[in-house]
Amino acid sequence: MTADLVAYAQRLGDDALVLAQRLGEWSSRAPELEEDVALTNIGLDLLGQARALLSYAGEVEGAGRDEDDLAYLREEREFTNCLLVEQPNDDFGATIARQLYFSTYQLELYQALRGSADQTLAAVAAKAAKEVAYHRDHATMWTLRLGDGTEESHARMRDGLERLWPYAGELFEADEVVQRLAAAGTAADPASLRDGWDRHLDATLAEATLARPDGRWLPGTGRRGVHSEHMGYLLAELQYLHRLHPGARW
Amino acid sequence: MSGREPSAGWPLWEVFVRARRGLSHNHVGSLHAPDAEMALRNARDVYTRRQEGVSIWVVPADAITASSPDEKDPFFDPAGDKVYRHPTFYDVPGGVQM
Numbered sequence: 104m105t106a107d108l109v110a111y112a113q114r115l116g117d118d119a120l121v122l123a124q125r126l127g128e129w130s131s132r133a134p135e136l137e138e139d140v141a142l143t144n145i146g147l148d149l150l151g152q153a154r155a156l157l158s159y160a161g162e163v164e165g166a167g168r169d170e171d172d173l174a175y176l177r178e179e180r181e182f183t184n185c186l187l188v189e190q191p192n193d194d195f196g197a198t199i200a201r202q203l204y205f206s207t208y209q210l211e212l213y214q215a216l217r218g219s220a221d222q223t224l225a226a227v228a229a230k231a232a233k234e235v236a237y238h239r240d241h242a243t244m245w246t247l248r249l250g251d252g253t254e255e256s257h258a259r260m261r262d263g264l265e266r267l268w269p270y271a272g273e274l275f276e277a278d279e280v281v282q283r284l285a286a287a288g289t290a291a292d293p294a295s296l297r298d299g300w301d302r303h304l305d306a307t308l309a310e311a312t313l314a315r316p317d318g319r320w321l322p323g324t325g326r327r328g329v330h331s332e333h334m335g336y337l338l339a340e341l342q343y344l345h346r347l348h349p350g351a352r353w
Numbered sequence: 354m355s356g357r358e359p360s361a362g363w364p365l366w367e368v369f370v371r372a373r374r375g376l377s378h379n380h381v382g383s384l385h386a387p388d389a390e391m392a393l394r395n396a397r398d399v400y401t402r403r404q405e406g407v408s409i410w411v412v413p414a415d416a417i418t419a420s421s422p423d424e425k426d427p428f429f430d431p432a433g434d435k436v437y438r439h440p441t442f443y444d445v446p447g448g449v450q451m
Contacts, residue, residue, distance in 0.1 A: 135363065137384050137395035144398050244391060 104287070107280045108221065109164045110183065111290055113173065114326060115212075116156030117184035120174055121334075122205065123149035124341050128192055141241060142198070148234040155227045175345035179335055180328040187270035189325075189334045196249055196259030200267050202242035203307065208274045210235045211299040215291035224289065243307050250311025257312070264308075265316045272320025275300075280326075365414040366392040368399075370406035378410050386411075 126146030133139035154170050161168040187205055192198045213235055216228035249260035275293045277285065284290035308315050324330070344351060363385040369378035381400050386392035392411040401409065420428055432438070 135385055137386060137399060140402075141395065141398045144402055241394065244394065248387065248391070 104283070105163060107284050108289065109160050110280050111284055112156050112160035112163065112224065114183045116153045116160060116173070117182050118188050118205075118209075119149040119156065120153035120341075121182070121184045121337065122188040122201075123147070123153060124337055125188065125190075125192055125201075126198075129198070134195055138195075145202075145238050145241065148231075148238065152227065152231045152234070159223050159227070171345065171350075175342045179330055179338055182330065182334070182338070183326050183328055185270070185273045185323060185325040186321075186331055187267065187273065189331060189337055190267060190270060191333055193263065193266070194259055196256070196261075197263030197266060199242055199245045199249060200260065200263030202238065203246050203264075203304070204267060204271045204274075206235055206238040206242050207300050207303050208271075208296060210239050211296040212291050215296060218288075219290070220288035239303070243303075246307050246313070247311045250308070250313040260311070261313055264313065265318065268316035268318050269321040270323075273323025273325060276323050276326070278326055363387050366396070366411045367414050367417060368392075368396040369410040369412070370396075370400055371408040372405060373407055378408065381405070383414060389413075
């Protein structure tokens with residue numbers, strides 16, 4: 104059970120860490136200065152969640168690894184984030200599509216985890232749910248404006264939604280780790296998050312005059328440490344400074 | 354991304370933040386946003402992320418009528434020599450806080 108808890112906390116932490124890194128890439132590159140601040144702010148919220156979750160994973164593991172060891176010194180195959188969060192930013196429409204899929208899921212997840220039998224997970228989730236409610240609001244506002252905007256913005260938003268759609272299914276998969284923890288009341292059963300996710304997504308897309316993508320969901324491999332070709336580049340940028348100057352601070 | 358496109362004419366908004374209950378909203382700056390709802394959210398991110406406020410107003414900048422620097426003399430100069438408008442000719446009883 105301890106190994107399961109470590110794996111679970113690490114997954115949630117890796118999702119947050121990798122998406123934080125992606126959003127940080129928008130720094131100085133967003134369409135407007137205000138959006139620069141908004142996206143990186145969301146990234147910082149996620150980084151805070153990652154720190155809490157990875158610290159906890161290290162603590163439960165009991166092998167003396169802290170958040171930095173887990174973030175900077177693991178290899179690609181040891182990361183267990185879902186494939187969705189590591190997908191490239193692409194254009195603003197694709198970034199908003201990724202934010203919409205993920206923050207809608209993450210809000211359902213954290214709301215459910217507030218009732219976790221594990222006190223620490225419940226506390227992290229209670230704090231993070233408020234942050235993610237804003238992330239979802241941000242993604243929703245932009246989906247409405249891009250979808251119901253110009254021909255160009257509609258097309259880009261639609262393309263982003265369709266390109267990232269295959270990766271959404273992994274969010275709702277449950278392997279044995281999750282099944283055991285869910286049965287014990289520690290983890291949220293991913294299947295139970297589907298309803299809320301569908302409802303918010305469908306309502307948002309309908310109002311934005313966008314069709315819900317009808318492509319197939321790919322089976323997820325991220326929880327087993329098998330990632331897309333983008334992951335290595337992301338980790339190189341995330342980790343190189345710490346590996347070059349171990350323990351570097353500012 | 355193929356480089357940053359120039360702002361497609363997003364209007365300018367003036368932002369007012371109330372630091373805490375009981376104080377008035379103060380002007381803190383301005384920002385660009387496509388509409389009022391987004392302006393409010395941008396203001397939240399740009400001006401209140403370090404807990405600077407409990408309430409935000411956004412106002413379209415072009416809805417504000419401002420006095421012009423050219424009118425400085427007719428507007429403000431006449432008040433300069435009218436010291437009798439200040440309550441400085443009263444004896445303030447001891448114990449009253451100014």
